[in-house]
Amino acid sequence: MEEEKSTVSRRQFLTYTLMGVGGFMAAGVTTPMIRAALDPLLKSKQNGGMVAVVQAKEITTEPQKKDFKIKQVDGWYESEATQSAWIYQDENDEYVALSPICKHLGCTVNWNGDSQNPNKFYCPCHGGMYTKDGINVKGTPPLAPLDQYELEVKDGTIYLGAAKARGGA
Numbered sequence: 001m002e003e004e005k006s007t008v009s010r011r012q013f014l015t016y017t018l019m020g021v022g023g024f025m026a027a028g029v030t031t032p033m034i035r036a037a038l039d040p041l042l043k044s045k046q047n048g049g050m051v052a053v054v055q056a057k058e059i060t061t062e063p064q065k066k067d068f069k070i071k072q073v074d075g076w077y078e079s080e081a082t083q084s085a086w087i088y089q090d091e092n093d094e095y096v097a098l099s100p101i102c103k104h105l106g107c108t109v110n111w112n113g114d115s116q117n118p119n120k121f122y123c124p125c126h127g128g129m130y131t132k133d134g135i136n137v138k139g140t141p142p143l144a145p146l147d148q149y150e151l152e153v154k155d156g157t158i159y160l161g162a163a164k165a166r167g168g169a
């Protein structure tokens with residue numbers, strides 16, 4: 001009785017060996033590249049938290065500018081950035097936090113910044129104006145309301161999140 005031999009030719013052996021080594025090397029090269037590409041995306045989700053900014057009892061119906069620091073991640077680089085918000089309590093006793101960044105070309109708006117136009121946010125760069133609730137005044141350069149921060153009050157402290165655009169008019 002003849003036994004059937006399972007043989008692998010020299011050519012097949014070399015082909016399998018090279019495929020195995022090549023695949024292992026390719027995985028070694030591509031895995032860190034894929035991880036590096038995805039890592040900033042994964043990290044940015046961790047930065048979506050709210051930041052404690054001010055004690056609620058300090059806030060009145062008059063808008064006050066408050067600065068606060070946020071952590072930002074740019075690829076592998078982590079840093080702190082200072083942001084500002086105009087915060088006040090509206091007629092329904094709700095807290096409102098508006099971005100001070102003008103929607104025209106990005107200058108900083110000030111509450112009551114123009115004596116000719118009281119009770120308005122005023123942008124000194126090109127005379128942009130916004131009502132107290134951040135709505136752009138028609139006939140002035142900005143075409144959209146000031147962005148509004150996500151806001152949460154917890155244990156007497158006001159926390160702010162991301163500033164959200166409110167569309168244009």
Ligand code: FES
Nearest residue numbers: 102104105123128
């Ligand atoms: S940047 Fe504010 S009006 Fe132009």
